[in-house]
Amino acid sequence: MKNLKLTERLGLVSYRNQSKSEIKPHIVVDTDVCNSTCPHKCTTWVCPANCYTMDDNDQVHFQVEDCIECGTCMYACDQGAVDWNFPDPEIGRGVTWNFG
């Protein structure tokens, strides 16, 4: 079996409130911390949904849309940059698992 790309894997996830253009992010990341004092920027590789990315200038960016609510970043970030919460059922993103 051919391995799926991460984007294909995430394409199988049922996200909530997808019809809404504006959603309230359930995770707020202070990327200033990532891009100034963080010695590792590990969220850019430990996140299973690749919500944290690094650009060509090694700057960390975060998007919440693909988040599958696992919580990995909350533990992995030891720099206090990740403010993690559960998504709001009405105006947040987050998932509804079909299998779970």
Added chain:
Amino acid sequence: MDEKFDCIVIGGGVAGLAAAMTLARNNMKFLLIERGEFAGSKNVSGGVLWGSDLAKLVPNYWEEEDGGWERFINHRRLTLMDEQSAFTIDFKSSHFNETPYTGVVVLRSKFDNWLSGKVQEAIDASDYAMDSFIATNIKVDEVIMENDKAVGIRTGEDEFHADSVIIAEGVNNLLTRQVGLQDKYVPADHMLTGIKEIIRFDQEVLEQKFQLNGLSGMSNEFVGSATDGVEGGGFLYTNRDTISLGLVLSIKDMREKKKSPHDVLNHFKTHPAIADIIKDGEVVEYSAHVVSSGDSRVMPKELYKDGILLAGESANLLMNAGKAIQGMDYAMRSGILAAETIVKAKEKGDFSSATLKEYRSAMDQSYVMKDINGFQDAVHLLHTETMQQKVPNLLCDFGRQFFTIKNEPTPKSKDMLKGAVKRHASFWELAKLGFKAGKSL
């Protein structure tokens, strides 16, 4: 819903539903709050529900035509891997065909939803059929504390009041932290990320592939190169017409070794032993869920305080001591014991820690805390480099020699073993390991 509940249960997972079922059966007036669309919609596990407690909650559940579970386990495998080989301990027994089963594979979106239907039936049969509720799509923002005692919960602008709160919110235990039972920041040290794919097959193909009969199922755990050098392990469980294939990977180790969980999963899936199994399957879901290692150092300071009890993964009740990954059964038992404590508290009219501490003693006397406390050394041992890499490598090396038939004189097995040990570890290391394993297991 102005009046006060006996109890508010936060979270419709295994722990919360087990608590709710027990409360309903004991004629308690309660509110179960679930933030997902339905119970189970936010939940992910490997996963096997080990033990037979499910039969306490839903007697004769196996007689139901299409219950919430997938398959019962009568075939166990533990595989040690190097890059090319897989050395497996395999045990199958019709002894495990007897009910109540000692392990059932579940998919949480289906299982928890089914179990919540059973809880609703129990509510309907209770004295509070019109006053106890399962409420979905509600996120609890805060446990309301008055004089350091829980008196209810707040969601947005709304408040609900109760004599007690059972927190069964899961591993990302924000409310547990809010009430001060766990530190605000939980470091990565004893936390792992579980990731998995659900892979679908034609049901007959799947049953033949894994030699399943009726609703029998197989569980397979993996150590060694499955995790590509990251501390952790792999798993494969058979569902009705899918398999759950995944890994549990130390977050701290991924951070240090710069490994991505999805890359490690790809590595696992291309191992020859796995690739041959999954080759004609179709991936239908990709998911992730954090778990604790079972190291008691990551457990909350206490399991109770005035008006509050913690159940399931909120209290990081999960353990892998090498034999199985146990979490859902701990959740179920702790949910039951928490609810039983609430029932006693209501009889006494006292929901303070003076009564709720009985939950702690009930837990300490149960297999959950006995096992967690009794197998700490095994948890530590499992996470050593010797167990994670050296033992799988040397066993596979030995296996390769032992099972190779060449048209030349065959060395004695003990010499093969000696060679394998020397190449991957040392006798001293193995002697130490054997001693530790003998003591800890």
